Amino acid sequence: MTRTKEITMTPETARPFIDIHVPVAAALAAGKPVVALESTIITHGMPYPDNSAMAANVEKIITDEGAVPATIAVVNGRIKIGLSDGERESLAMTGGAMKLSRADMAYAVAEGRTGGTTVAATMIAAHLVGIKVFATGGIGGVHKGAEKSFDISADLDELARTPVIVVSAGAKAILDIEKTLEVLETRGVPVVAYGSDIVPAFWSRKSPYAAPLRLDAAEKIARLYQTRAALGLDGGLLVANPVPESDEIPTERMAGYIKAAQKAAEAQNISGKAVTPFLLAKILELTNGASLKTNIALVENNARLAAKIAISLSR
Amino acid sequence: MTRTKEITMTPETARPFIDIHVPVAAALAAGKPVVALESTIITHGMPYPDNSAMAANVEKIITDEGAVPATIAVVNGRIKIGLSDGERESLAMTGGAMKLSRADMAYAVAEGRTGGTTVAATMIAAHLVGIKVFATGGIGGVHKGAEKSFDISADLDELARTPVIVVSAGAKAILDIEKTLEVLETRGVPVVAYGSDIVPAFWSRKSPYAAPLRLDAAEKIARLYQTRAALGLDGGLLVANPVPESDEIPTERMAGYIKAAQKAAEAQNISGKAVTPFLLAKILELTNGASLKTNIALVENNARLAAKIAISLSR
Amino acid sequence: MTRTKEITMTPETARPFIDIHVPVAAALAAGKPVVALESTIITHGMPYPDNSAMAANVEKIITDEGAVPATIAVVNGRIKIGLSDGERESLAMTGGAMKLSRADMAYAVAEGRTGGTTVAATMIAAHLVGIKVFATGGIGGVHKGAEKSFDISADLDELARTPVIVVSAGAKAILDIEKTLEVLETRGVPVVAYGSDIVPAFWSRKSPYAAPLRLDAAEKIARLYQTRAALGLDGGLLVANPVPESDEIPTERMAGYIKAAQKAAEAQNISGKAVTPFLLAKILELTNGASLKTNIALVENNARLAAKIAISLSR
Ligand SMILES: [Mn+2]
Numbered sequence: 001m002t003r004t005k006e007i008t009m010t011p012e013t014a015r016p017f018i019d020i021h022v023p024v025a026a027a028l029a030a031g032k033p034v035v036a037l038e039s040t041i042i043t044h045g046m047p048y049p050d051n052s053a054m055a056a057n058v059e060k061i062i063t064d065e066g067a068v069p070a071t072i073a074v075v076n077g078r079i080k081i082g083l084s085d086g087e088r089e090s091l092a093m094t095g096g097a098m099k100l101s102r103a104d105m106a107y108a109v110a111e112g113r114t115g116g117t118t119v120a121a122t123m124i125a126a127h128l129v130g131i132k133v134f135a136t137g138g139i140g141g142v143h144k145g146a147e148k149s150f151d152i153s154a155d156l157d158e159l160a161r162t163p164v165i166v167v168s169a170g171a172k173a174i175l176d177i178e179k180t181l182e183v184l185e186t187r188g189v190p191v192v193a194y195g196s197d198i199v200p201a202f203w204s205r206k207s208p209y210a211a212p213l214r215l216d217a218a219e220k221i222a223r224l225y226q227t228r229a230a231l232g233l234d235g236g237l238l239v240a241n242p243v244p245e246s247d248e249i250p251t252e253r254m255a256g257y258i259k260a261a262q263k264a265a266e267a268q269n270i271s272g273k274a275v276t277p278f279l280l281a282k283i284l285e286l287t288n289g290a291s292l293k294t295n296i297a298l299v300e301n302n303a304r305l306a307a308k309i310a311i312s313l314s315r
Numbered sequence: 316m317t318r319t320k321e322i323t324m325t326p327e328t329a330r331p332f333i334d335i336h337v338p339v340a341a342a343l344a345a346g347k348p349v350v351a352l353e354s355t356i357i358t359h360g361m362p363y364p365d366n367s368a369m370a371a372n373v374e375k376i377i378t379d380e381g382a383v384p385a386t387i388a389v390v391n392g393r394i395k396i397g398l399s400d401g402e403r404e405s406l407a408m409t410g411g412a413m414k415l416s417r418a419d420m421a422y423a424v425a426e427g428r429t430g431g432t433t434v435a436a437t438m439i440a441a442h443l444v445g446i447k448v449f450a451t452g453g454i455g456g457v458h459k460g461a462e463k464s465f466d467i468s469a470d471l472d473e474l475a476r477t478p479v480i481v482v483s484a485g486a487k488a489i490l491d492i493e494k495t496l497e498v499l500e501t502r503g504v505p506v507v508a509y510g511s512d513i514v515p516a517f518w519s520r521k522s523p524y525a526a527p528l529r530l531d532a533a534e535k536i537a538r539l540y541q542t543r544a545a546l547g548l549d550g551g552l553l554v555a556n557p558v559p560e561s562d563e564i565p566t567e568r569m570a571g572y573i574k575a576a577q578k579a580a581e582a583q584n585i586s587g588k589a590v591t592p593f594l595l596a597k598i599l600e601l602t603n604g605a606s607l608k609t610n611i612a613l614v615e616n617n618a619r620l621a622a623k624i625a626i627s628l629s630r
Numbered sequence: 631m632t633r634t635k636e637i638t639m640t641p642e643t644a645r646p647f648i649d650i651h652v653p654v655a656a657a658l659a660a661g662k663p664v665v666a667l668e669s670t671i672i673t674h675g676m677p678y679p680d681n682s683a684m685a686a687n688v689e690k691i692i693t694d695e696g697a698v699p700a701t702i703a704v705v706n707g708r709i710k711i712g713l714s715d716g717e718r719e720s721l722a723m724t725g726g727a728m729k730l731s732r733a734d735m736a737y738a739v740a741e742g743r744t745g746g747t748t749v750a751a752t753m754i755a756a757h758l759v760g761i762k763v764f765a766t767g768g769i770g771g772v773h774k775g776a777e778k779s780f781d782i783s784a785d786l787d788e789l790a791r792t793p794v795i796v797v798s799a800g801a802k803a804i805l806d807i808e809k810t811l812e813v814l815e816t817r818g819v820p821v822v823a824y825g826s827d828i829v830p831a832f833w834s835r836k837s838p839y840a841a842p843l844r845l846d847a848a849e850k851i852a853r854l855y856q857t858r859a860a861l862g863l864d865g866g867l868l869v870a871n872p873v874p875e876s877d878e879i880p881t882e883r884m885a886g887y888i889k890a891a892q893k894a895a896e897a898q899n900i901s902g903k904a905v906t907p908f909l910l911a912k913i914l915e916l917t918n919g920a921s922l923k924t925n926i927a928l929v930e931n932n933a934r935l936a937a938k939i940a941i942s943l944s945r
Pocket residue numbers: 151152153815
């Protein structure tokens with residue numbers, strides 16, 4: 001197919017705020033494959049030193065596949081595109097980091113703060129430097145009870161506007177997956193299940209919901225992205241990649257854990273921003289740590305697929 | 316008023332994916348009036364050969380008014396802007412066509428699939444080649460029960476972003492018209508009732524809702540569009556054109572049919588994507604076919620008004 | 631920091647529709663500080679001559695601070711950026727003005743109508759001529775009961791797209807402040823409480839909700855705006871500025887008035903667009919006019935802060 005021109009370039013005004021790690025800058029300049037990684041999984045997702053080990057390992061997987069990893073974060077007001085081993089280790093040990101999304105990313109920059117970047121903020125930063133592929137665990141979405149709380153992640157609007165391929169295991173399964181799919185459809189975001197007719201549910205390979213679209217090869221995902229860009233269609237592309245069978249916790253079993261965790265949250269009157277961390281911690285406890293093992297496995301699995309897509313795009 | 320420059324031109328990267336039918340290309344090059352038509356009404360709206368006859372007739376109406384019709388579809392991965400008689404007939408006979416919106420249009424192109432274009436996808440394709448006016452039956456909108464299901468058509472977001480005039484008979488009356496109007500207001504979309512102080516309700520000339528805006532002449536609608544473009548305001552313009560009196564099914568009578576159809580859907584446990592086709596089929600049965608006759612009449616009525624607006628814009 | 635280039639300039643096609651008041655045009659040309667003011671507060675917010683006196687006084691406050699005020703309105707189809715004393719007085723006496731938002735602003739222009747500009751329409755007009763700061767009372771937001779009515783102000787979507795700093799005392803407290811904050815987060819809009827850890831509630835300095843972001847100096851707000859623009863992040867910035875203590879009606883007291891007003895609205899079956907004016911009138915009555923005094927005080931307070939921010943931006 002016709003190669004599309006670069007759809008982004010760092011605006012000159014943005015450059016003074018951005019530090020691109022040398023191997024990433026070299027790869028971008030040479031048109032070699034780069035995969036962005038988020039950092040809230042480091043700052044807010046796991047305790048030290050698990051977070052540090054996981055982050056280093058995911059970078060290694062991307063390198064082994066033949067692409068260059070670029071973990072994104074804001075450190076002391078600098079937008080970091082790729083971290084050195086020391087910087088990554090240091091971020092993993094930072095207490096009190098912000099959790100940055102579109103609304104507060106510039107605030108962290110202007111005020112010299114440090115923060116992990118969510119899916120939305122990582123997409124923004126990746127796009128600023130021309131990285132087209134990003135691997136994460138699960139995206140944010142419509143929270144359960146959003147019909148009353150209006151609590152909907154900014155990740156969905158970001159997917160509708162910023163042209164980055166987000167490789168995930170779907171929306172985190174403590175969210176309302178059905179409503180998340182509805183909002184993505186309303187906003188015009190392609191949701192591609194990789195090798196499956198069913199949308200995966202983070203820890204589980206299956207959800208009750210049919211995949212809006214299905215593709216079975218990294219090259220096909222790359223081509224879909226290029227076709228969208230060529231047609232001038234804004235926005236990203238959500239890849240929902242089921243966790244490997246050997247690592248999954250089946251849907252029915254997870255449903256029980258999720259329900260039990262929600263019951264506990266209600267009993268203890270947990271509300272607002274505290275709900276998600278509470279649920280994840282409770283599920284970790286209920287599964288005797290298996291949920292974390294699955295979480296790590298799915299991130300690694302997504303990193304592998306993201307590298308393949310990035311390589312395909314760079315050809 | 317000052318003539319605004321063309322607000323769109325096909326991006327060079329998009330051209331390899333698009334086939335413009337010769338008479339449409341000639342009209343666009345000469346600045347002559349063109350009216351886009353959607354194709355889900357052909358692939359999903361009516362059985363063969365009714366769909367084919369209707370589509371041919373609507374094209375004839377536009378031609379007779381002095382404009383050039385451009386039925387839009389995706390055929391074997393090609394974005395078709397205007398179909399030959401043979402292509403239209405062939406599309407009308409195609410089984411298993413996709414129903415394409417913003418989220419999956421590029422997928423159909425990249426994968427070589429065939430699909431009817433919804434309001435959203437038709438707007439995108441029309442805008443890609445610089446067509447400013449599009450005639451349809453009724454737009455998608457907020458589904459009844461969306462406060463629980465979050466089921467909202469991508470047509471509304473498209474109206475907020477893509478500068479095309481959509482001439483309709485309002486939102487399909489099985490939808491929640493009141494909530495649809497609220498979302499359009501929130502998104503900043505002008506809703507202009509043509510010659511009426513009341514928003515029409517597809518099969519009926521009236522709904523319980525006051526028209527946000529009213530204009531009584533095609534020239535005025537053209538001027539509103541040009542003024543919005545001149546001011547740099549993004550997005551489309553929804554014209555709500557009441558079906559002719561001789562063809563309408565009055566609001567009160569329709570309300571009964573719609574309620575009965577919904578009751579039947581509940582009794583038979585119809586849900587999700589299956590609801591709309593079920594309701595339309597049930598209403599066809601309850602009205603002894605009158606709902607289809609009205610549907611055809613309103614599309615023709617919209618085609619006539621759209622042609623007049625396109626002629627006005629081309630002056 | 632690196633100075634960002636002007637992020638807007640009036641499109642040539644828009645100029646024929648716009649009248650810039652001479653002192654405003656001179657200030658814009660010289661890069662001097664300008665503060666936009668809305669006009670629905672004049673046409674729909676207060677009776678004559680209170681509205682006229684208030685509007686004149688707010689302009690004087692901005693002038694005294696060292697910036698140039700630009701009250702924005704549509705008069706007989708002309709977009710007015712800044713009004714002469716006579717024009718302002720005349721607008722204050724106009725009956726039957728429209729209340730203009732994104733959806734109907736171009737209609738008023740095309741049809742030669744007169745209207746007050748809401749927050750959304752004022753942002754659009756300010757941005758058209760390169761004004762970056764705008765002072766108002768309170769923004770529109772998510773209406774109470776929006777989970778059923780879907781009634782959400784277009785101001786929120788405008789904040790997500792148009793790069794103007796809106797200095798307010800928060801959302802009007804008859805709205806659902808919690809849901810308004812959720813939608814702003816989803817849409818990626820920074821909400822900065824000025825000198826407070828708590829989001830203010832229009833007539834009251836406090837609401838039950840933590841401020842998403844806090845800044846304590848006008849210069850910091852200017853810098854946040856410049857950083858966002860430099861990073862290429864679209865959209866505005868909402869400053870929530872608590873009313874001075876001496877003028878506030880405390881939260882607990884206001885809660886009682888708001889509840890009583892809502893009860894009265896239900897008892898009298900007030901619905902739709904009539905609800906807001908009814909509630910405000912009822913609250914005026916219940917507070918013996920104190921709510922209006924507070925409203926005027928908070929607008930003046932916002933004008934002062936907006937002037938400081940504009941001065942900071944012009945340095
Ligand atoms: Mn949230």
